[in-house]
Amino acid sequence: MIDDSESVLMLIRSMLNRLGYEKVSCFSSPQLALKEINYEIARYDVVFTNLGMVDIDGMCVIRELGKMKYRGAVCIISDLENRVTELAAEIAKLQWINLLGSIPKPITLYALERVLKKADTKSDVKLNQIELMPKDELIEHIICGHVVPYYQPKVNFLTKKVESLEVLARIVFPESPYCINPCCFISTAVQYGLIDLLTASIAERTALEIDELSSIFGGEVSVGINLSATQLDDLSIPNRLGALFKAKSVSNSRVTLEITEESSLQSPEQLESLNRLRMQGYGVSLDDFGTGYANFLHLRNLPFTEVKIDRSLITNIHLDHFGQTIVRSLVDFTVQSDCVIVAEGVEKEEELKYLIENYPSMLIQGFLICRPKTLNELAEWYGDWRCDNVLGGYAQSK
Incomplete structure (x- = not known):
């Protein structure tokens, strides 16, 4: 201290x-x-x-x-x-x-x-023990199937349902209680051109688990898989994802591609890929709205079906008049477009209370509700969460 x-x-x-x-x-x-x-x-x-x-x-x-x-x-x-x-x-x-x-x-x-x-938490403990992962080690983990999906729910407090789950990559060792946080290997994947291979690996594992997710949350629950803006430069990515999900009998409508913006969406290839994903029935989400290049022009001109408000605008929103104004403007802006709004990074009960009272149909995602969990952990969490909400509480993560 x-x-x-x-x-x-x-x-x-x-x-x-x-x-x-x-x-x-x-x-x-x-x-x-x-x-x-x-x-x-x-x-x-x-x-x-x-x-x-x-x-x-x-x-x-x-x-x-x-x-x-x-x-x-x-x-x-x-x-x-x-x-x-x-x-x-x-x-x-x-x-x-x-x-x-x-x-x-x-x-x-x-x-x-x-x-x-x-x-x-397991991921934090492991993060403290390692540096950024070397290229060869990451390739070995991908080949050996150590890259697995963790899921973080997006919940609707109006309906008391989990409507979607963001898919987050973790590396898990067999017979080990620890997992490796993506902060330790995503940069390696980007640097050495392995991000497409990593995305395909996590998408395939998610497709294999979609039936079990449906049995927990219902047949309409969707999954959100992260794509970087630079991945959209490859015009083949919509068809490659389509072939993967078709082989696993997963409808494209059950999948939302969450576009992370480390650079502006502006090249003809990026815009063509984005449009083709929508044409093929995928949802497309503008991730981390309020940071970097995310802006209202993208919402007006591009066919997004979901907008995720970055936690920088959600933190202490019950006290932050600037954040309140931006969120209110965003909700007003998208009210006619049938676009789903998600609040990311909700960690305090005061933040949750403010959002529920002012935007009851907004989806909520954050550690206060649920940390990223394995498939096996989700069913137990969901039972506890629904029980807490029936009793009138806001539900803490387990």
Whole structure:
């Protein structure tokens, strides 16, 4: 724990002890903290750092942690305005920091407990132990069938149903409790031209599990598979996906392609592929709306059937008037187009309450509802979630 206030350090140590964490090191000097971490970098699982310190602020701490390739988890503590804290969080991600989130001051026991639960997951534990995956290792995992789909539901609180599931790639070792987070291998796949092979592998595994997903959620549930904008440059991708799903007897209407925008959708090939996907009956989703190149012009000119609002606009939306305005404008803009709106990254009950009260038919996706899960874990979660909602609760992830 790094904070230049001794009283804050004493308070947080006491709270962490109450939560069962006994091995807590507190530093009022960021310089000494960084020196200690660098000396034994694998010793610390989580670093909490105050953002607004006098000599060395939290952004400096985060930058130095990135330089030393610290792979534990980091949490920001701040009493500054929300936009300053959110920008610091984005900077942390650019430093390849495994960011758990941020906690506002005054700190509460509940906030500490909630953020530490994020660190106690299989994917986070494995992420802390590895660097970016080498090319040959990724190829071996794909060939050996270690790339498997995890599913994160998009739920409709109006109907109390899961209407769609985003498919997320994980690498799982046989007989191992751990999985490898995509942050560790997606960049490798892109760099070495393996992203199409990875997409095909995860799509095929998903197609094999579609009947079991239907038995859990009903025959109309759809799956969302990620495609990058650059993959659409290949004009053959709609037909290749079509052949794959046809071979597995999966209707194209059950599949939504979630287009991630690391570059603007503008080349003739990209637009042709996108249009052909719609012509062939797929849903197409504009992912991460509100970041990068995603804008209202794409919604007006391109045949999207779904828009996913990035978590940067959802975080603290109950307090953020800017986010509220953008979301309201988006909903008004798409009301005549029969376009599904999904709120991504919902992690707080206050955010969920605001969205349900103002946009009851909006689909909700986020850790508060359900973390990405294997097929076997989904049925148990769904039973618990529906039971919680029948009883009137908002449902926590299990």
